[in-house]
């Protein structure tokens with residue numbers, strides 16, 4: 465059956481089979497990158513949560529390992545929900561939310577599991593380490609993200625109170641006894657009930673707070689500001705989305721031994737069509753991305769350069785003038801596993817939309833567009849003709865000053881697109897499910913003309929056998 469699956473990804477991290485959602489426990493431990501994930505090993509649909517586990521030496525090729533955590537104890541019998549990993553003096557320590565069966569304890573409680581070898585994990589015999597939400601929280605109390613700062617452990621946990629979402633902070637000397645510090649930040653109260661999967665980290669001379677609210681148009685918010693360890697208060701200066709696509713959620717970050725802040729997201733979303741379930745799997749991770757602050761204070765999100773190792777021979781196109789109504793600019797270029805780096809001059813027509821299209825069918829019915837709308841100053845990914853199970857246009861504001869060119873860096877896999885624009889200022893990730901034979905690539909402009917300065921394309925090697 466798997467052989468007939470047209471949408472199984474070729475160079476993205478996925479579970480060997482069945483369901484996956486959030487990335488968990490991202491860490492570089494004893495030289496190896498570890499990626500755990502929310503996993504239901506017995507079905508392609510969400511169910512009692514386990515932690516799947518994979519390791520990598522380069523963030524590109526992943527080796528699957530046995531399941532790290534399975535529901536087994538009174539404190540997690542209904543599931544091992546999302547969480548994080550820390551290196552506690554050579555012990556790989558996972559902090560996760562145990563879902564205790566209704567009636568015993570509180571439902572969502574924070575637990576530990578340890579490993580010396582990074583392969584087998586034992587749950588801490590003193591679990592839970594945080595057995596109930598504080599007064600500022602609700603029974604939605606989950607997804608602990610722990611880190612060390614000046615000899616103390618800290619953890620942020622997603623919660624809410626009376627319909628207002630919040631992030632709560634705890635402090636500990638030993639990861640076992642935790643003191644509640646306070647509310648890091650809270651929403652304005654207009655949306656939903658919990659901020660899931662919080663993450664808080666230093667970036668340059670600022671702090672970044674990331675939360676997943678799971679509401680339309682605000683799937684994965686980042687806030688840039690300042691953070692005070694004593695009061696636990698975060699003061700927000702600016703905000704945006706870590707990714708403006710339809711399929712990006714529950715992102716988690718970690719710092720590796722080169723000092724890079726690397727982030728990986730679940731490249732799907734609750735409620736999305738997942739036609740791959742018919743082939744026994746659902747869910748994937750985005751490519752790993754590096755976060756940084758640009759000189760003007762904007763957040764930059766760029767794919768890790770390690771991904772260059774996937775490249776086969778390059779094809780290069782230079783200086784092509786594209787006319788509206790014409791097509792076939794890239795000759796025989798075709799593919800469903802490609803990396804494309806393009807640079808365009810901005811066209812004269814303010815009303816134009818221009819860019820690249822991929823997964824084009826020969827009858828013209830299917831295509832996925834990466835475009836720039838000059839008047840709106842926005843980057844778009846149009847997947848309204850990307851196959852039956854995808855729809856809609858993703859948009860991301862990208863203002864390009866006069867004289868600036870549009871730069872697109874695209875990763876295309878069998879059922880996903882990820883585009884990074886100008887220094888990582890705009891990022892969009894979407895799943896698409898086009899027909900197997902829709903493999904064309906082309907340039908387009910909606911009116912007038914546009915000049916492509918340069919396009920480099922690589923076919924990419926698969927990481928899975």
Ligand code: FRU
Pocket residue numbers: 485486502513545546561606607660661713714
């Ligand atoms: C986010 C989330 C988390 C939870 C997990 C359950 O996608 O809802 O809040 O821990 O998924 O699988």
